Amino acid sequence: MTPYSPQPSAPLLAIRGLSKAFLGVQALDGVDFTLRHGEIHALLGENGAGKSTLIKTLTGVYRRDAGTVALEGREIAPRGVEEAQRLHIGTVYQEVNLLPNLSVAENLFLGRQPMRFGFVDRGAMRRRARAVLSGFGLSVDVTAPLGRFSVATQQIVAIARAVDMSAKALILDEPTASLDAQEVAVLFGVLRALKGRGIGIVFVTHFLDQVYAVCDRITVLRNGRLVGERRTEDLPRLDLVAMMLGRELEAAAHRIAADPAADTQAGTDARPPLVRFRGFGKARSVEPFDLDIRPGEVVGLAGLLGSGRTETVRLVFGMDRADRGEAAVDGRTLRLRGPREAIRLGFGFCPEDRKKEGIVGELSVRENIVLALQARQGWLRPIPRRRQEEIADRFIRLLDIRTPDAERPIQLLSGGNQQKALLARWLATEPRLLILDEPTRGIDVGAHAEIIRLIERLCADGMALLVVSSELEEIVAYSRRVVVLRDRRHVAELRGGEVTVDRIVSAIASEPVPAGPEGAPA
Amino acid sequence: MIHRFLPLIVTIAVLVVGFLLCALQFPNFASLRVVGNLLTDNAFLGITAIGMTFVILSGGIDLSVGAVIGFTTVLLAVLIEQGGWDPPAAFAAALLAAALFGAAMGAIIHVFRMPPFIVTLAGMFVARGMAFVLTTDSLPINHPLYGELNDVAWRFDGGGKLSLPAMVLLVVLALAVVLAHWTRFGANLYALGGNRQSAELMGVPVARTTVAVYTLSGLLAGLAGIVFSLYTGAGYSLAATGVELDTITAVVIGGAQLTGGYGYVLGTFAGVLIQGLIQTYITFDGTLSSWWTKIAIGALLFVFILLQKGLLAAWTGRGGEPAEA
Numbered sequence: 001m002t003p004y005s006p007q008p009s010a011p012l013l014a015i016r017g018l019s020k021a022f023l024g025v026q027a028l029d030g031v032d033f034t035l036r037h038g039e040i041h042a043l044l045g046e047n048g049a050g051k052s053t054l055i056k057t058l059t060g061v062y063r064r065d066a067g068t069v070a071l072e073g074r075e076i077a078p079r080g081v082e083e084a085q086r087l088h089i090g091t092v093y094q095e096v097n098l099l100p101n102l103s104v105a106e107n108l109f110l111g112r113q114p115m116r117f118g119f120v121d122r123g124a125m126r127r128r129a130r131a132v133l134s135g136f137g138l139s140v141d142v143t144a145p146l147g148r149f150s151v152a153t154q155q156i157v158a159i160a161r162a163v164d165m166s167a168k169a170l171i172l173d174e175p176t177a178s179l180d181a182q183e184v185a186v187l188f189g190v191l192r193a194l195k196g197r198g199i200g201i202v203f204v205t206h207f208l209d210q211v212y213a214v215c216d217r218i219t220v221l222r223n224g225r226l227v228g229e230r231r232t233e234d235l236p237r238l239d240l241v242a243m244m245l246g247r248e249l250e251a252a253a254h255r256i257a258a259d260p261a262a263d264t265q266a267g268t269d270a271r272p273p274l275v276r277f278r279g280f281g282k283a284r285s286v287e288p289f290d291l292d293i294r295p296g297e298v299v300g301l302a303g304l305l306g307s308g309r310t311e312t313v314r315l316v317f318g319m320d321r322a323d324r325g326e327a328a329v330d331g332r333t334l335r336l337r338g339p340r341e342a343i344r345l346g347f348g349f350c351p352e353d354r355k356k357e358g359i360v361g362e363l364s365v366r367e368n369i370v371l372a373l374q375a376r377q378g379w380l381r382p383i384p385r386r387r388q389e390e391i392a393d394r395f396i397r398l399l400d401i402r403t404p405d406a407e408r409p410i411q412l413l414s415g416g417n418q419q420k421a422l423l424a425r426w427l428a429t430e431p432r433l434l435i436l437d438e439p440t441r442g443i444d445v446g447a448h449a450e451i452i453r454l455i456e457r458l459c460a461d462g463m464a465l466l467v468v469s470s471e472l473e474e475i476v477a478y479s480r481r482v483v484v485l486r487d488r489r490h491v492a493e494l495r496g497g498e499v500t501v502d503r504i505v506s507a508i509a510s511e512p513v514p515a516g517p518e519g520a521p522a
Numbered sequence: 523m524i525h526r527f528l529p530l531i532v533t534i535a536v537l538v539v540g541f542l543l544c545a546l547q548f549p550n551f552a553s554l555r556v557v558g559n560l561l562t563d564n565a566f567l568g569i570t571a572i573g574m575t576f577v578i579l580s581g582g583i584d585l586s587v588g589a590v591i592g593f594t595t596v597l598l599a600v601l602i603e604q605g606g607w608d609p610p611a612a613f614a615a616a617l618l619a620a621a622l623f624g625a626a627m628g629a630i631i632h633v634f635r636m637p638p639f640i641v642t643l644a645g646m647f648v649a650r651g652m653a654f655v656l657t658t659d660s661l662p663i664n665h666p667l668y669g670e671l672n673d674v675a676w677r678f679d680g681g682g683k684l685s686l687p688a689m690v691l692l693v694v695l696a697l698a699v700v701l702a703h704w705t706r707f708g709a710n711l712y713a714l715g716g717n718r719q720s721a722e723l724m725g726v727p728v729a730r731t732t733v734a735v736y737t738l739s740g741l742l743a744g745l746a747g748i749v750f751s752l753y754t755g756a757g758y759s760l761a762a763t764g765v766e767l768d769t770i771t772a773v774v775i776g777g778a779q780l781t782g783g784y785g786y787v788l789g790t791f792a793g794v795l796i797q798g799l800i801q802t803y804i805t806f807d808g809t810l811s812s813w814w815t816k817i818a819i820g821a822l823l824f825v826f827i828l829l830q831k832g833l834l835a836a837w838t839g840r841g842g843e844p845a846e847a
């Protein structure tokens with residue numbers, strides 16, 4: 001791979017000795033980072049390593065405590081996003097969901113609207129918005145409010161906005177968290193084109209495959225310190241993981257993550273189903289489907305974005321009301337009237353859109369973790385403080401949630417750690433059926449293995465699990481059965497030995513009858 | 523698909539239907555004279571409500587506007603009658619004072635991260651208090667220019683006329699629509715009201731925008747104060763008590779969300795006219811107590827809030843509740 005190299009004397013971005021502390025946390029400690037023209041540079045590290053803080057300090061969202069930043073040799077110290085944008089540094093921050101109340105076009109051009117005679121030229125804005133999005137293979141009504149679109153579409157709009165602004169540098173903090181394989185491929189095409197034009201790109205992700213697919217160089221952070229910078233081709237995957245974790249990923253975790261594990265779930269077929277759905281569905285949401293889930297079983301839901309996965313789990317949890325078919329729990333037919341009822345039945349649901357439906361930012365980590373448990377008990381019977389602390393501490397240890405203590409407001413944790421706390425919330429209720437929508441998005445390799453191991457253990461204790469995931473390897477790793485969806489229909493159900501990535505892919509791609517194992521994922 | 527202007531369309535439809543019903547009952551109702559009076563009588567309210575719309579769009583609130591109107595009328599009376607100022611100079615001074623007052627509140631809200639509700643509530647007491655310090659009496663303004671300005675009007679056949687206050691209102695309305703939809707400032711307001719953190723991370727100048735929107739609201743309240751003093755020909759420290767609530771009502775009836783980010787200036791204008799229409803109806807009827815105005819507006823407000831909530835849920839996609847129990 002020979003990147004574009006006119007080699008101006010100075011690198012595009014040279015960060016030296018950057019430090020930033022928050023109350024009690026040294027988030028960045030003398031970090032150096034160099035971004036060259038025409039390269040894609042991965043910024044990696046565990047949850048809480050300081051990646052997002054580096055980006056925010058660089059672009060002026062936070063004021064730095066020490067260090068220098070030079071853009072093409074000239075020292076810069078932007079005091080806010082607006083100033084960074086004027087320096088032609090475009091950024092997609094980890095937590096940005098753009099603005100749901102503005103139209104797609106307004107989101108794309110906020111702060112840099114095309115002007116005519118001193119006024120916003122709305123026509124030109126719409127036209128340019130369509131042009132920008134078509135570069136991402138997206139053709140949507142750009143005058144519709146952004147909030148109406150799926151999380152994935154919103155994320156593409158956020159990326160498109162940053163790309164369109166980044167004449168020099170583009171910074172992407174976990175931009176692919178909600179994208180499916182095809183969308184990621186489109187994004188990578190765009191990134192490669194930008195790189196060819198000499199633009200430098202910083203790419204933060206927890207998907208190591210993506211790192212090896214597009215990145216030229218890798219910088220690793222751990223606990224706010226620089227571990228090192230390497231060329232991608234000089235750094236085998238295992239060494240990279242060791243750099244990130246500061247230790248080898250334990251062999252046991254590795255085995256579980258890699259092998260189709262069915263052993264712990266063997267014999268679950270004989271048990272009576274915990275839940276049983278027959279002809280269950282909702283008009284304009286999901287076609288009627290049949291689904292049984294037995295205690296101790298993990299059922300995966302696979303399919304492209306928009307294939308009806310999320311809609312299926314919303315129906316199962318009673319968040320959307322089914323208008324046909326019937327549901328039975330423990331063999332008793334009943335109506336699922338809403339999430340409250342589902343929780344009473346011992347269901348738990350960890351949603352995909354965590355910003356909107358998940359964490360309560362101002363509450364502490366402890367309060368967030370015990371929230372669902374408390375809700376199920378009823379607010380009239382408060383869980384004693386001591387017990388709350390025990391629960392919180394147990395999960396903080398179990399999931400390795402990086403926080404100085406359990407009393408810290410959860411919004412101050414790094415993105416991945418917030419997510420672990422959310423998972424802990426539902427695990428703490430010891431649900432009989434836990435529904436996870438994209439459970440490991442944004443979670444680092446080390447914790448990823450921990451979570452999969454934890455899931456195995458819980459299933460051995462009889463918990464049933466329904467998982468939606470776009471990562472097929474992950475689904476294959478722990479699912480005993482996989483339901484494949486397409487166009488809002490359940491099109492195939494794979495079980496036991498049939499559960500392989502290839503089979504899932506061909507079921508998604510082909511006609512309803514699954515063909516033999518052939519064809520590779522894109 | 524539900525059209526994005528639906529809340530606005532509903533408000534305007536209510537206004538039109540209400541007007542037609544009145545016209546059916548009272549044959550004199552459908553005249554240019556009534557329409558002209560409706561605009562004149564509600565000019566100060568409309569101007570204030572337009573400022574309030576911007577504040578609410580940005581996710582804030584301004585409870586000081588009624589007090590600022592009262593203060594302005596007193597300041598004008600004192601400057602013109604006791605200080606011997608020319609009215610135009612007094613107008614400029616009043617506008618400047620009101621704008622600076624708004625800017626100060628905006629700065630406090632931004633710098634100290636204080637809730638706008640509290641800051642502008644304090645502002646309301648301060649403005650009212652300053653009016654009382656100037657004078658507790660009602661001071662008539664007898665300057666000849668006041669009489670002349672009150673005669674300025676665009677007259678139509680049949681006795682209708684567009685008075686100066688009404689013209690000011692319409693000009694402010696036109697400028698406000700342009701400001702909201704054809705300037706970056708307008709877009710920044712909607713952005714700020716949508717989500718402050720996201721807006722900041724998208725490069726919206728939060729500090730500047732926050733200060734500017736309260737300045738604008740203060741300025742328009744000052745302008746409304748001038749119009750009010752023209753209309754009543756006096757300065758009185760208790761003038762326009764409770765107008766902040768009437769303007770908020772107009773904004774909400776006009777389809778804006780109190781949490782910010784959604785709404786239209788034109789909707790607010792329709793909201794003001796709906797309130798004025800109810801008042802006019804009750805005047806025409808002659809037997810109803812004027813308190814029926816309040817009751818009718820209260821009921822209408824309630825219905826509109828429910829309606830808007832339903833529309834918004836349908837508009838932004840799923841109507842389902844969040845997952846939390």
Ligand SMILES: Nc1ncnc2c1ncn2[C@@H]1O[C@H](COP(=O)(O)OP(=O)(O)OP(=O)(O)O)[C@@H](O)[C@H]1O
Pocket residue numbers: 022023025026027045046047048049050051052053054094402403412413414415416417442
């Ligand atoms: N605003 C803040 N106030 C206090 N502490 C913070 C703040 N932002 C981040 N931190 C802390 O700084 C550390 C680094 O967080 P950062 O968000 O940079 O991690 P990250 O590498 O982006 O992790 P992830 O992969 O989970 O997104 C964490 O310990 C976090 O709790």
Ligand SMILES: [Mg+2]
Pocket residue numbers: 051052053094173414415416
């Ligand atoms: Mg992060």
